[in-house]
Structure formats: structure tokens, C-alpha cells
Amino acid sequence: MMSRSSNPPSVSTTFPSLGPSDVHVWFCDLPRYADDHSALAALLSGDEQTRAARFAFDRDRQRYILSHALLRLLLSRYTHTMAAQIRFSTGRHGKPAISGTSAATEDIQFSLSHSGPYALVAVAKGRALGADVEVLKADADALKLAQRFFAPGESALITTCEGEARRHMFYRFWTAKEAYLKGKGVGLSLGLDRFEVLFEGDSSLARIRWTDSGAFDPGWHIRSLSLLDHLAGAVAVQGEAWDLHQLESTAYSLY
Template structure:
């Protein structure tokens, strides 16, 4: 994507950009040049070449996108970090743009909105036995969620586990809570074939009316979800593919 591209988010829209890391490898050098000094230092700390490359690509593409939406040069975008590490554009550069990103395995997602807050999560599904997934669910999820997954047939446990996991991660990320809110302290629906719902938030009961969840279409072998907070009306979630360089939908 050319960094001179200008993109506008219309009222009611959420833009979700997808990226396959392999598509960006030819651009690795130019993407690295977009990183801040701090990001370059962080990239250099990775022991694994794969992890270093994915971090560099994810941050470089993020800067390209933020440049396209805010009008500021990608290299000059200033990011600040919340109490639990959530990145945001400085107020002077943001132009009301809020964003969130997630990557796992070979894929990354970037969500941008002009109103409210957004959280997004993608997870690569690594096959394991239903018994293993149930042990993890008992350890990390709420009793309500564990019971719901435990009651499913063995063939459904894996998808239900990751539907629950990504929905919960998106919820935590929309609030920028990091690890400060245990996954067991709130509940979401777990049925992967049904629209996701936020079911219980004892830590903040009013949030049931303020935060909503959606599943996202992603490649086979992955699950993804997005959460929106303080968003007026029903959003239009528009998907874009970074590999197209310039989406025909823009």
C-alpha cells in the first residue's frame, strides 16, 4: 500500500484489514524503515527470525494504515501506550481514529474506527484433544462457559473453545485491560455457529449494554472476533485485504 493513500471512515463503519505475513516479506526492508527507534529496538530483541519479521511487518503495516487514515507520514506517527500496554495514536495526530491489531501464526488483523473503541483478536487453531481443551477451559474460562463447552459433543469442543477465547480476548482488548482482568471474571457465548453475545460482566454490569461482539471471517484454521464499545447504532464492518495494496472498495 502506498503511504500517500488517503482513506476515510464513514460514520458507522469499522474497517478490518487482513494481512498474510508471506505477502509482506518482499516489503520487509521498506516496512522496517517506517518503525520508530523504540520499535526497531524491540524488533532486535526477538531471538526468532520469524517473530522478528512478523513484529516488523505488523508494526510497519500498522503505520502505513494509520498514515492513510490520519494523513501523517508513517514514520512520524507517534504511539502512546495505556496502563496495560494498549497502543494508541497521540491525540494531536489521531483525528478521532481508534485502532487495534492482532496477529497469530501467518495472519494479522487491523481494526480501525472513527467512533467508540475497538478490540480485535485472531488465533491460530492448533489441534489438540477435546480433553486438553476442556482442561484449559476449566482453568481459564468462567464456570458458565466451561459448562457450556463441556456439554458439547467432542467434535465441537475445539471450535467452541476458540470461539470463546477470541471473543473474550476481543472484549479485554476493547477496554485495554490486558491481564488485569482474568478471563474467568466475565462470560461470553461459546457456540461457534451462533452470533456471539456478552452474557455476564460482574466487574462492570453496565457494560452489557455498551459492548458488543462479532465473529469475523478468516482463513481455515483460524478464529477471530471483534468487540466494539460505545458505538452508536449498528456498525458496518468492512473487510479489506492489505495484499491488494489499494482496495477497490476505497
């Protein structure tokens, strides 16, 4: 598990390179950027600022602004583009992508997720991916939710757990399924019970199996992430032979 340090981490000015087999997953602790809120808000597009203004609560508005500004800052380092100049387009079900076909941007794929005061940004080159992070909610009825939305095999596994173990198991499946749907770019239109996440024993690796046919989706693999104790996270990546690199945004100079 990642742990917070009471001392400021050393900041690297050397940004990690992204190879064809690399998957970078950035963990962002949003409150650490609160002092730079105004400068970061200025990086957002007009549409993003309009969307931010619709939030009823200042806390949610600030989290939206910080997470989307950090996404821009990270993507600017990969694409060698000014953060404020990055433009996005959306697919049929709302999956975002970088607009433009320059050599620096055409192969960069990304996924943003945020929950509470945290965000994840996953980035890869030439392969689709999706990421999800969730703060574990103490009042979540894990078994009831699993029986309503999950595949039968997943619900059965959650039933065998009790207390905290059940809650962690539920969110392990939930984030894996959300990451897969985001990576495919289909949203919840597919249905969470249409496919089953099969973890390989006690490992963090998982595959996808369709509940109707029993066939596996050979093009996608999932990895649960090691985060803070009260968080669950996962990344779903298209293709074989990729290497996961978990990174913390505060360890690098982004602006």
C-alpha cells in the first residue's frame, strides 16, 4: 500500500518516458494542489469551466477543477503541448480522447477517474485503457449491490466474505468492471452483469468472461492497483505484454 509521508517528497524534474509496452497510472492527492487552484483552473477549457460551475458544492467543484487540470498537465508532458491548448473529443458513450493527429498526440490514450479527494490518470501509447478509483464507503450494502448488478459468480464470491473483507471484495470487482467499461468506451450501456471478472487466484490480475457464452475477451486484461487502505482501484488495458508503472503526481514537477 502507498502511504503518506509527513515530509514533502523529493520532486523529480525528469519525467518518465512512455514506451509502447508501458502503462502509467498516476495517483493524485488533490488537496495537495489546493493552493494553486486559481492557476490550475485557468488551464481548463470554456466547456470544462462551465461544467465545473454547475456543481452545487464548492468541494466538488474544486475536485473537478484540480483533477482535470492535473490531467491536462500530465498529458502536456506526454504530448509536448501546452496544457491549456490540449483539445478533447468524446466518443459515442462519452469516452474522451485527445483531438488532433500530430505525431505527438495520435497514439496517446488516457483515462481519468476521481473519487473523493483522489484522482487516477492512466496513460498508454497505442492501446486503449480505462481506470477507476473509489473511496470505500462504510455504508455501502455490498451484498445487495452485488446481487443486483454483478454476474452470479461475482456475487457468490462476495457472499463468502464478511464485514470489511466483503466490502473490499465488492470494490475490487466494482473498480475492475468500471475500468473495463471505460476502456471499451461503452459506459454502463453494456450492463455489469453481462460479463464476469475472473481474478487469477490471489493475484491482482484478472480476465473478462462473457456470462452468456462463457467465452473470454482475449483483447483485455485487468490489474487491481495497490493504493491507500481506504481506496480501491483498477486499470483495464487492451492488448498483451504491458508493464504497469504506478506513479505519484507529487513526486514530479508538473508546472
